[in-house]
Amino acid sequence: MNRREFLKLTGMGAMTVFLSGCGLSALTGQEKNASGVAVHEKGEISGGKAMKIVVITSSPHPHDESTSIYLADRFTKGATQAGHEVFTFGAANSETHPCRGCDQCHMDGPCIWKDDIENALMPKMLEADLLVLTTPLYYFGMSAQLKTIIDRFYSRTGRLHGKKSILMATAYNRDDWTMSALVDHYDTLVRYMEWQDAGKVLGIGCGSRSLVEHSQFGDMAEQMGANL
Numbered sequence: 001m002n003r004r005e006f007l008k009l010t011g012m013g014a015m016t017v018f019l020s021g022c023g024l025s026a027l028t029g030q031e032k033n034a035s036g037v038a039v040h041e042k043g044e045i046s047g048g049k050a051m052k053i054v055v056i057t058s059s060p061h062p063h064d065e066s067t068s069i070y071l072a073d074r075f076t077k078g079a080t081q082a083g084h085e086v087f088t089f090g091a092a093n094s095e096t097h098p099c100r101g102c103d104q105c106h107m108d109g110p111c112i113w114k115d116d117i118e119n120a121l122m123p124k125m126l127e128a129d130l131l132v133l134t135t136p137l138y139y140f141g142m143s144a145q146l147k148t149i150i151d152r153f154y155s156r157t158g159r160l161h162g163k164k165s166i167l168m169a170t171a172y173n174r175d176d177w178t179m180s181a182l183v184d185h186y187d188t189l190v191r192y193m194e195w196q197d198a199g200k201v202l203g204i205g206c207g208s209r210s211l212v213e214h215s216q217f218g219d220m221a222e223q224m225g226a227n228l
């Protein structure tokens with residue numbers, strides 16, 4: 001795909017205007033049970049093989065205070081115990097730069113930025129089977145730290161096609177629409193990147209570490225990792 005086709009598909013050529021408690025919500029692109037909990041048969045995602053997994057966290061909160069990193073840690077615990085290899089990238093504490101749109105990569109080459117995304121994260125993402133995108137909900141979307149990473153997919157868009165992915169997020173609000181915009185964006189990204197959605201853990205009503213630790217979302221995240 002060339003740059004013109006990318007711009008057309010992503011709608012960047014159009015003028016677009018954005019006006020823009022503990023609950024329970026976890027979804028997959030496949031089946032949900034009565035509680036909305038992600039349901040996968042064990043081994044359904046991995047086919048019974050050890051997977052290479054990249055977990056991207058994006059909260060600026062300290063590790064032991066962050067609610068979304070708590071979910072990432074619980075997922076990692078389940079996945080590693082199940083024999084998968086996990087590489088974790090903390091976007092908020094790494095040297096990252098936003099895409100400059102210079103197109104020197106031509107969507108298929110090295111990025112002009114020689115930062116932690118290019119040197120540490122991108123090689124791991126390119127060889128990964130599964131990417132786990134983790135974010136606190138910021139104004140009903142993903143954090144800027146995570147969006148910075150995603151925009152940098154541009155330099156290897158085609159090479160990142162075909163992977164599996166998971167979304168994990170935490171939010172203060174508990175309304176059933178809290179994660180709607182984030183999920184729409186993620187689902188669109190999955191479609192464009194030709195990924196397979198392997199599940200979502202959407203921690204509504206989790207605005208503090210204590211709330212998320214006393215919620216069911218940690219168990220869901222760990223089970224999701226264990227059941228890959």
Ligand SMILES: Cc1cc2nc3c(=O)[nH]c(=O)nc-3n(C[C@H](O)[C@H](O)[C@H](O)COP(=O)(O)O)c2cc1C
Pocket residue numbers: 059060061065066067068069135136137138139140141170171172173174178206207208
């Ligand atoms: C800049 C900012 C924007 C936020 N926007 C929302 C929001 O739109 N909806 C919501 O429910 N919570 C919002 N929150 C609350 C966080 O999503 C919530 O506290 C989350 O648990 C933080 O996760 P973390 O500890 O992993 O960073 C916002 C917090 C910040 C700092």
